[in-house]
Amino acid sequence: MLAAVQKNATRGDPRSVVKAIDQFCRQKEWAMNVGDEKGCILDSVVTEVNPATVLELGTYCGYSTVRIASLLPSNAKLITLEFNPDYAAIACQVIAWAGLEDKVQLVEGASGDWIPKMKEKFGIETFDLVFLDHWKDRYLPDTKLMEECGLLRKGSILLADNVICPGTPDYLEYIRNSPRYKSQYFKSHLEYTKVEDGLEKSVFLG
Ligand SMILES: O=C(NC/C=C/[C@H]1O[C@@H](n2cnc3cncnc32)[C@H](O)[C@@H]1O)c1cc([N+](=O)[O-])cc(O)c1O
Numbered sequence: 001m002l003a004a005v006q007k008n009a010t011r012g013d014p015r016s017v018v019k020a021i022d023q024f025c026r027q028k029e030w031a032m033n034v035g036d037e038k039g040c041i042l043d044s045v046v047t048e049v050n051p052a053t054v055l056e057l058g059t060y061c062g063y064s065t066v067r068i069a070s071l072l073p074s075n076a077k078l079i080t081l082e083f084n085p086d087y088a089a090i091a092c093q094v095i096a097w098a099g100l101e102d103k104v105q106l107v108e109g110a111s112g113d114w115i116p117k118m119k120e121k122f123g124i125e126t127f128d129l130v131f132l133d134h135w136k137d138r139y140l141p142d143t144k145l146m147e148e149c150g151l152l153r154k155g156s157i158l159l160a161d162n163v164i165c166p167g168t169p170d171y172l173e174y175i176r177n178s179p180r181y182k183s184q185y186f187k188s189h190l191e192y193t194k195v196e197d198g199l200e201k202s203v204f205l206g
């Protein structure tokens with residue numbers, strides 16, 4: 001995938017990096033990027049929220065990191081957590097190829113360890129937008145952890161990938177029934193396939 005980016009994408013052009021990855025995953029080898037169809041929904045939410053602070057859980061190869069960071073205002077900050085060192089190394093190069101290293105802080109480590117350190121380590125008070133795309137059984141515990149650590153403010157947006165496939169039943173049940181969130185489901189398809197999947201957008205009500 002990285003070779004495809006370096007071969008087919010233009011340095012400093014995030015859209016060409018996104019296109020190169022999507023082409024590679026359609027033609028050569030499927031990979032669990034949010035993909036082009038759900039990626040458009042992600043783009044519209046990022047544009048609508050226009051966040052100053054973004055947290056991404058699960059960088060993987062940096063595809064959604066590049067999509068999000070390319071839409072952020074100049075002073076905005078995107079922190080992305082990835083605990084697999086191999087994926088982190090690839091993502092770092094993908095983000096650099098897109099020329100977005102100044103907007104992105106890639107942190108190698110586990111969300112459960114790093115969420116409690118966001119204030120002290122990065123001077124982050126609250127996140128305007130959180131993109132959840134890591135292990136599906138971590139969505140709920142990490143959401144509760146972000147609540148406990150005071151990282152969400154009235155109006156913070158959680159956007160969760162894969163709420164249908166592979167599915168995040170405990171997270172969906174919690175977020176859709178909690179009086180502290182207002183949720184909306186964006187129906188789409190699993191990346192590069194015709195299988196149904198979707199994104200759940202939830203506003204924290206405080
Ligand atoms: O399983 C999926 N995603 C899990 C993604 C996991 C990524 O997040 C990291 N991670 C996990 N917990 C972490 C905690 N802290 C930091 N990084 C973490 C993992 O090292 C990996 O890079 C998935 C699967 C399908 N699928 O069709 O099967 C489709 C998708 O869109 C998916 O996102």
Ligand SMILES: [Mg+2]
Nearest residue numbers: 034133161162
């Ligand atoms: Mg996903």
